[in-house]
Amino acid sequence: MELRRTLIMVALASVTYFLFLSWQQDYGTKPTTDVVQENAETTNSVANSELPTVATPSANTDIPTVPAVQKAVSASDLAMDSATSPTVRVVTDVLDITIDRQGGDVVRVALPKYTQTVEDKTPFVLMNQSNALTYIAQSGLVGVGNGSGLQGLDDQASGRPIYDVKQGQFTLADGEESLNVVLSTRTSSGLVVNKVFTFKRGDYRISVAYDVKNTSDKPWQGVMFGQIKRDNSKDPSSDNHSFGMVTFLGGAWWTADKNYNKVSLSDFASDAMSQQVTGGWVAMVQHYFVSAWIPPTQQINQISTRKSSNGADNFIGFTTSPLLVAPGGDGRVSADFYAGPKIQDSLKALSPGLELTVDYGWLWPIAQFLFWLLKSIHGFLGNWGWSIIVLTILVKAAFFKLSATSYRSMANMRRVMPEMQRMKEQFGDDRQKMSQAMMALYKKEKINPLGGCLPILVQMPVFIALYWTLMESVELRHADWILWINDLSLMDPYFILPLLMGVSMFVQQQLNPAPQDPMQAKVMKFMPVVFTIFFLWFPAGLVLYWLMNNLLSIAQQWVITRNIEKAAALKTGH
Structure with missing residues (x-):
């Protein structure tokens, strides 16, 4: 009798186990492991003249003004029109990125060394502009109101510039250690600008530099901006989190007082930040990966966070100290952009405190x-x-x-x-x-x-x-x-x-x-x-x-x- 009861219990346990496996396969959460589905239809639209002036910023713009002490304006939230501004694709051994010719923004980042899942060997897509996700890196030049009459590059009345480029795709060839991608444009006021993206083998860091030549008879003064724009979509890894024990998703930045500051996406509106730092960095953190702007290390930069006026998007970015280019002269301003895995040694080498985006919480020393x-x-x-x-x-x-x-x-x-x-x-x-x-x-x-x-x-x-x-x-x-x-x-x-x-x-x-x-x-x-x-x-x-x-x-x-x-x-x- 006892043996029969034991056999029945074992059989019931086995049936329950396999029923649960079947239910999990049919109805349970699928292990997405950070997969972001791309959509062929992008949600792009043209938006001209959205940059405010220092004196009279637009009331309904998503773009704040830079404090008067810096005499500059921050970047605009401008959409891209793929029909009028084709993209440029750049492929290295560790990066596969897409640059929009309008504005020269990075609108897609795939990581060939990291697959979507164990079974799906296609490269993991970290950043993208699609119906499913808005997560991009924007950069540009805006003019400082110095009375010269010369506007910046990205705050012209005609909207953001459409760059010229020699070809639509660049590949880091075998045996090459670096690759330069040059986007060129000219303004009606006499600025000739080359936006230079420099890629290196085995490196997730991209150098973004602006070479400015002033062919006019007036001095030009402006600042470089860089910002990361992300919508409110959830962390694609959240389906794998256990009982609410989730990893951090949101913005992070460095200050001299505190090497690691952070704000979740849900708090971008209530905890908006704006301050000056020497060097520093700003980042968007997402589970195993991070995107970050590292502005000039020896300059005073303005870093800030904000939410768009409609609440749909979150921004974290910087503006550099003003660059002055005399008539007939030239100048250069640059920053680094990182998009890749949170590998502590690599992040620490980029900028102090960036390795802390590997967020172990309050038990960090033990972890x-x-x-x-x-x-x-x-x-x-x-x-x-x-x-x-x-x-x-x-x-x-x-x-x-x-x-x-x-x-x-x-x-x-x-x-x-x-x-x-x-x-x-x-x-x-x-x-x-x-x-x-x-x-x-x-x-x-x-x-x-x-x-x-x-x-x-x-x-x-x-x-x-x-x-x-x-x-x-x-x-x-x-x-x-x-x-x-x-x-x-x-x-x-x-x-x-x-x-x-x-x-x-x-x-x-x-x-x-x-x-x-x-x-x-x-x-x-x-x-x-x-x-x-x-x-x-x-x-x-x-x-x-x-x-x-x-x-x-x-x-x-x-x-x-x-x-x-x-x-x-x-x-x-x-």
């Missing part, structure tokens, strides 16, 4: 150390899955003595459980006497009732920090381990690791003393089920860590419990 340790292990093993296992062993070793204290306390509690049960029957509902008797027993047996809890609480920051380490590290994106685990940044597609983790929790629970309160005991028995469900959608890398930690804890706890029970048996002669 940073764990990532360094994990990366060092990976340097030897070459596999992130095995590296996580080795990291788990090292972390467990670091807390070995602390864990041993906890397990001894629980083992001693387990040893005196029969005596505690006898006292419960003796004192019945007299809680005061029961409490006094228990405290006397703890004192006699030298048991600390909190000894099993405090060491675990001390380790919790490490667990949380490791969660953010695994969630924020682009190195683990699409990293495989063994067999069916081909992406440690996503949930286990067959839920095998979470189920094994749940079993390990159940086994570990059997080694712990059962709570005296019947209701609490029932709740504790249900905890492995709750945690299993909770971990079903966690990244496989984190579940792997938790499973290995449980297995090591079971081994350590079993040895300690067995030794204590043996010592007690020898002492009592049983």
Whole structure:
């Protein structure tokens, strides 16, 4: 009879498991891993004369004025018309970008080294202008109101310039280390401008420079602007986040007082920022990737954030110090633009504090150390899955003595459980006497009732920090381990690791003393089920860590419990 009941339970569990897999396949969330669907129809329209003047800015424009101390205006939010301004495509070994000839804005960035998903090997699209997403990088020159009568390049009455270019596509050839793409234009007032994009092999940074020649008989003064424009669409990785534990999506910038400041997309309107910095950077952060403008490092730049007047778009950008070009003279102003993965060493080399866009939260020091340790292990093993296992062993070793204290306390509690049960029957509902008797027993047996809890609480920051380490590290994106685990940044597609983790929790629970309160005991028995469900959608890398930690804890706890029970048996002669 018992065998038949066991077989029925096993069969029901198996059927439930496969039904859940089928439901997940048909109706569950698909692992998108940052995929942005492109749309052939772009939402472009021509918008002329949207740049305000310093003195009388337009009331309905999305563009703020620059503080008078800098005597410049910031960039405009101008749309592009693909029918009148064809695009230029530039392909390197790490970048595939599209530049709109009207304004020379970067309207699409794809990353050939990073695929959309493990199965879909097409390059991941980070930035794009389409019906599904508006996420672009704009730059230009605007004139300073100096009474010369010469306008800037991007604030002319005719609208933003349409650049001339020799060809429609450029490719960094094998053997070449750099590539220059030159866009040229001329204004009616006598400015000749070359907008030069410089690409380097293996580099996600693009140098954007303006070479200005003033052929008029009047001096010209203007500033360069650079800004990132993004709509309110959600983080394409949000479908893979677990129970609201989401990565940051929004703007970030550097100041001398604080190397990393940030504002979420939802707070762009309420937390608008405008200030002057020497050097600095502004960025738009999105899970594993970041886009950033790095203006001239030795100049005073104005950085700002704002929301468009209709609330549809968010902007973060900069304007440089004014550039003065005498009649017949020339000048140059430039900035760097980065669009790529959040690799800390590369970002730190670009500008101080930019590596902090790998946002580990308030446990950053712990998470940073764990990532360094994990990366060092990976340097030897070459596999992130095995590296996580080795990291788990090292972390467990670091807390070995602390864990041993906890397990001894629980083992001693387990040893005196029969005596505690006898006292419960003796004192019945007299809680005061029961409490006094228990405290006397703890004192006699030298048991600390909190000894099993405090060491675990001390380790919790490490667990949380490791969660953010695994969630924020682009190195683990699409990293495989063994067999069916081909992406440690996503949930286990067959839920095998979470189920094994749940079993390990159940086994570990059997080694712990059962709570005296019947209701609490029932709740504790249900905890492995709750945690299993909770971990079903966690990244496989984190579940792997938790499973290995449980297995090591079971081994350590079993040895300690067995030794204590043996010592007690020898002492009592049983």
